[in-house]
Amino acid sequence: MRFERRFEVPKQPIETLRLIADFRHLMSWDDSVESVTPLDELFAQGARYVVRVRFSGNLIDMEYTVSAYEPGVRAVLTGVAAKATAIDLIEVSATDSGCVVDYTAEIQLAFPYSLFDPLLAIQFRKTVDHAVDGLKRFLAA
DSSP: OEEEEEEEESSOHHHHHHHHHSGGGGGGTOTTEEEEEESSSSOSTTOEEEEEEEETTEEEEEEEEEEEEETTTEEEEEEEOSSEEEEEEEEEEEETTEEEEEEEEEEEEOTTGGGGHHHHHHHHHHHHHHHHHHHHHHHHO
16 A cells, blocks of 8 residues: 655755654654654664554554665655554655655555455555644644
């Protein structure tokens, strides 16, 4: 399942990307997240986080790693759980009033859960849209 969102924010690209990619801020904009535990002291490429997220009433622990980080340009975060993997690609580009954010979330479920992708995509889409709305509010503050 792939979800792509594009939106503008009033912050500059370096600050915007750092606020999104450093998952210590994740609970500030995604209310499906129950907790975030950083496994590394500093944010950088390779930083890891344990994220506990609620989906359809279930708590799921995912270990995320900042797989790639180019300040003010792009970040890739890879999450792994027992039954799913997620890849978040965030790209930012400057505008006259701040920047444009291109956010892509790709979620792959393990078999046999992958058989339910069409049905689960509806719920994932709602979750992604709600998180992006929260992210827009967080970045506008």
